[in-house]
Amino acid sequence: MPYQFYYWPMIQGRGEVVRLALEEAGVDYVDVARLPSEQEDNRNAILEILQDSSQTRPPFAPPFLVDGDVTVAQAANILHYLAPKIGLAPASEADQVFAHQLQLTVTDLLMEVHDTHHPIASALYYEDQVEESKKRAANFIEHRIPKHMGYYEGILANNPTRSGWLIGEDLTYPDLSLFQIVEGLRYAFPNAFAKLDGNYPQMIALHDAVAARPNTAAYLASERRIPFNTMGVFRHYPELDS
Amino acid sequence: MPYQFYYWPMIQGRGEVVRLALEEAGVDYVDVARLPSEQEDNRNAILEILQDSSQTRPPFAPPFLVDGDVTVAQAANILHYLAPKIGLAPASEADQVFAHQLQLTVTDLLMEVHDTHHPIASALYYEDQVEESKKRAANFIEHRIPKHMGYYEGILANNPTRSGWLIGEDLTYPDLSLFQIVEGLRYAFPNAFAKLDGNYPQMIALHDAVAARPNTAAYLASERRIPFNTMGVFRHYPELDS
Numbered sequence: 001m002p003y004q005f006y007y008w009p010m011i012q013g014r015g016e017v018v019r020l021a022l023e024e025a026g027v028d029y030v031d032v033a034r035l036p037s038e039q040e041d042n043r044n045a046i047l048e049i050l051q052d053s054s055q056t057r058p059p060f061a062p063p064f065l066v067d068g069d070v071t072v073a074q075a076a077n078i079l080h081y082l083a084p085k086i087g088l089a090p091a092s093e094a095d096q097v098f099a100h101q102l103q104l105t106v107t108d109l110l111m112e113v114h115d116t117h118h119p120i121a122s123a124l125y126y127e128d129q130v131e132e133s134k135k136r137a138a139n140f141i142e143h144r145i146p147k148h149m150g151y152y153e154g155i156l157a158n159n160p161t162r163s164g165w166l167i168g169e170d171l172t173y174p175d176l177s178l179f180q181i182v183e184g185l186r187y188a189f190p191n192a193f194a195k196l197d198g199n200y201p202q203m204i205a206l207h208d209a210v211a212a213r214p215n216t217a218a219y220l221a222s223e224r225r226i227p228f229n230t231m232g233v234f235r236h237y238p239e240l241d242s
Numbered sequence: 243m244p245y246q247f248y249y250w251p252m253i254q255g256r257g258e259v260v261r262l263a264l265e266e267a268g269v270d271y272v273d274v275a276r277l278p279s280e281q282e283d284n285r286n287a288i289l290e291i292l293q294d295s296s297q298t299r300p301p302f303a304p305p306f307l308v309d310g311d312v313t314v315a316q317a318a319n320i321l322h323y324l325a326p327k328i329g330l331a332p333a334s335e336a337d338q339v340f341a342h343q344l345q346l347t348v349t350d351l352l353m354e355v356h357d358t359h360h361p362i363a364s365a366l367y368y369e370d371q372v373e374e375s376k377k378r379a380a381n382f383i384e385h386r387i388p389k390h391m392g393y394y395e396g397i398l399a400n401n402p403t404r405s406g407w408l409i410g411e412d413l414t415y416p417d418l419s420l421f422q423i424v425e426g427l428r429y430a431f432p433n434a435f436a437k438l439d440g441n442y443p444q445m446i447a448l449h450d451a452v453a454a455r456p457n458t459a460a461y462l463a464s465e466r467r468i469p470f471n472t473m474g475v476f477r478h479y480p481e482l483d484s
Contacts, residue, residue: 056400057340060347060393070336074346081339094312097323098299104316105302107346111353119361120374121381132362132374139363151302158298 002028003082006049007063009033009041011232012180012225014075014110015063017103020176021079023219024210025086031224076103079173088173095167102155102166102174109148109181113188114233116140116240126230130239137240141192145185149200152178156202164205171210178203179210184234189241244270245324246308248291251275251283253474254422254467256317256352257305259345262418263321265461266452267328273466318345321415330415337409344397344408344416351390351423355430356475358382358482368472372481379482383434387427391442394420398444406447413452420445421452426476431483 005022007015009031022029033042046062049055059073065082072081080100083089090099114122119136120129155166163169166178182203185193197204210216219225228234247264249257251273264271275284288304291297301315307324314323322342325331332341356364361378362371397408405411408420424445427435439446452458461467470476 053396054400056397056402057336058393058396059343060350070339072339072343074343077339077343077346080342094299097312097314097319100322101301101314101316101319104319104346104349108302108353111350115357115361119357120377121385123381123385132377135362135374139365143363143365151300154295154300155298158296160298 001068002030004030004032004066005063006032006046006066008046009043010226010229012184012228012234013063013232014107016180017075017106017173017177018063018065018078018082019224020180020216020219021082021086021088021173023224024171024176024213024216025088026215027086034224076100076107079103083173088171088176090167090170090172095172099167099172099174102152103177105148105151106174106177106181109144110233112140112144113184116188117235117237126235126237133237133240137189138242141189141242145189145192145196146199148181149196149203153200153203156206164202164209166206171213175206176210176216179207179216182207184228187228188234188236190236191241243310244272246272246274247305248274248288248308249305250288251285252468252471254426254470254476255305255474256349258422259317259348259415259419260305260307260320260324261466262422262458262461263324263328263330263415265466266413266418266455266458267330268457269328276466318342318349321345325415330413330418332409332412332414337414341409341414341416344394345419347390347393348416348419348423351386352475354382354386355426358430359477359479368477368479375479375482379431380484383431383484387431387434387438388441390423391438391445395442395444398448406444406451408448413455417448418452418458421449421458424449426470429470430476430478432478433483 003022005018007013032045035042049059057071059071063075063078064071064073065078072078089096116137117126117133118129119132126133156164159166161169165171165175211220245264247260249255274287277284291301299313301313305317305320306313306315307320314320331338358379359368359375360371361374368375398406401408403411407413407417453462472478
């Protein structure tokens with residue numbers, strides 16, 4: 001039975017790190033809320049699960065993955081569960097622990113990115129928190145992008161195999177998430193990121209290497225890849241891009 | 243060899259969910275930055291690791307745990323690694339996946355709590371973001387506390403065993419973290435939480451049951467439990483407690 005993946009049909013959001021893994025692995029999956037038969041928007045499939053108060057294993061929020069009897073929520077948890085089954089996890093326990101640690105750092109970064117345009121509350125419109133967003137985004141660009149990017153750059157530089165990937169000789173799922181981070185920062189903060197990206201040559205090389213892999217390239221060129229927009233985690237607002 | 247735990251010596255912070263697990267399990271561990279021989283403050287032990295740019299498996303930030311050759315960072319990842327070894331994880335894979343999912347939701351909540359007093363930037367003083375904090379905290383109290391607390395209350399109510407714990411018949415590590423959430427919210431938002439806690443009787447019962455366990459009770463009464471203060475994740479500022 002194919003994996004059933006549940007995430008909002010109109011954004012990349014927190015679900016995109018999972019979509020990238022499913023696509024790179026080339027496995028059979030259903031993006032439930034985007035079924036063509038539902039005119040590409042079947043949000044009710046998500047809401048029915050979120051609003052079912054009788055569940056013993058409810059997800060707090062999408063994304064979540066259904067694999068037979070198992071439902072797994074939280075993007076990093078999904079990847080930790082899924083990657084060994086689809087050939088995207090490293091082999092040893094120590095490496096798997098490190099891969100998950102990196103993915104949790106990506107999770108933190110995505111929340112920081114989200115809060116550049118929603119520093120006061122997710123439930124409020126961006127337009128109601130623009131001034132606070134300007135302050136938060138300026139700090140994010142000055143301090144947080146270099147801290148995160150420098151961290152990953154150091155790991156790539158110190159990989160004893162010099163493979164260009166984060167762990168060992170082969171691509172693993174956090175590499176796909178770093179592609180997404182570079183792609184997202186470029187979209188959201190084109191001016192700021194253009195001034196920074198020369199400091200992170202291995203991150204840029206990793207991004208380019210992921211984009212060139214056949215399965216991922218086919219995905220990125222397809223309609224399955226939802227374009228960036230101002231509803232997702234990465235948003236481009238010129239006033240936040242100093 | 244005892245586990246070596248690294249976290250800031252002056253706060254509970256993100257490390258406390260791990261300290262609670264180590265203490266409840268009664269295992270041998272060293273809280274490295276709080277060694278008595280270092281006059282209870284050995285922050286340099288943390289900084290030396292964070293600043294060592296030659297590492298192949300660096301932590302992004304504390305907390306991290308050293309277990310022989312393995313270093314594990316990110317609190318939820320530490321617990322996922324540690325709990326099966328110290329008797330605090332559920333038995334089946336599906337239950338372990340769900341325990342970790344809950345712990346990641348706790349991680350998200352702790353970041354939301356932190357951002358009630360640091361909505362603009364962690365690197366700035368609270369005093370430089372008080373007005374923004376008031377807005378964020380008001381929204382957090384009105385919308386986010388009920389959403390998170392209601393989620394856990396529903397899981398406790400739907401546990402088929404009616405054990406009072408989140409998963410199955412026995413305490414597992416996310417139960418300890420829910421204790422910490424109730425304890426922290428009571429400290430940080432005493433007025434607001436007093437108006438809400440009657441809605442979550444099972445959460446309060448869980449909190450009390452954790453506090454009464456002999457190992458945890460001994461820990462809470464000891465000097466090893468750092469008091470809440472206005473340096474950690476949970477902070478009491480009267481102006482944020484509507």
